[in-house]
Amino acid sequence: MKRRHFGLGLAAAGLFLTAGPALAEEPASMTVYKDPYCGCCTAWADIARDAGYDVKVVERQDMMSVKAQLGVPEPLASCHTVTVGGYVLEGHVPLPMVARLLEEKPAALGLAVPGMPVGSAGMEVPGETPDKYEVVLFGASGASPYASYWGLERTDR
Numbered sequence: 001m002k003r004r005h006f007g008l009g010l011a012a013a014g015l016f017l018t019a020g021p022a023l024a025e026e027p028a029s030m031t032v033y034k035d036p037y038c039g040c041c042t043a044w045a046d047i048a049r050d051a052g053y054d055v056k057v058v059e060r061q062d063m064m065s066v067k068a069q070l071g072v073p074e075p076l077a078s079c080h081t082v083t084v085g086g087y088v089l090e091g092h093v094p095l096p097m098v099a100r101l102l103e104e105k106p107a108a109l110g111l112a113v114p115g116m117p118v119g120s121a122g123m124e125v126p127g128e129t130p131d132k133y134e135v136v137l138f139g140a141s142g143a144s145p146y147a148s149y150w151g152l153e154r155t156d157r
Contacts, residue, residue, distance in 0.1 A: 035061060072138075096154070
């Protein structure tokens with residue numbers, strides 16, 4: 001191999017090695033808005049953090065105004081509201097659905113799990129039968145089912 005080609009090869013290898021980590025995907029950052037006294041919201045934020053999300057928690061006592069400002073329809077309201085990747089999450093949305101939302105990037109405002117279903121992420125209650133619930137995709141065109149769950153198990157596959 002000629003010296004010039006060898007040098008170009010080393011330069012290319014150096015670019016590849018330096019570009020490698022820079023191309024690695026950063027964890028999605030999310031902001032969790034919650035009432036200061038809500039333990040299940042803290043549990044959901046911890047689950048998201050454990051799943052690799054970069055989680056910032058903002059405690060607010062005016063959660064209804066946060067929901068209104070972010071466009072969450074009242075019938076879909078729950079306890080905490082999250083922003084991630086340009087979307088809004090309302091309530092105990094399962095983390096696999098957050099990943100799906102961020103991957104598929106549908107034309108929507110976000111996902112909601114209305115109410116506080118027993119057995120959903122952050123709402124696990126030992127000895128209690130989990131609730132069946134819908135994860136709802138919502139936005140300007142209305143709301144539609146995105147997935148069905150029974151506790152932490154998806155049931156609509």
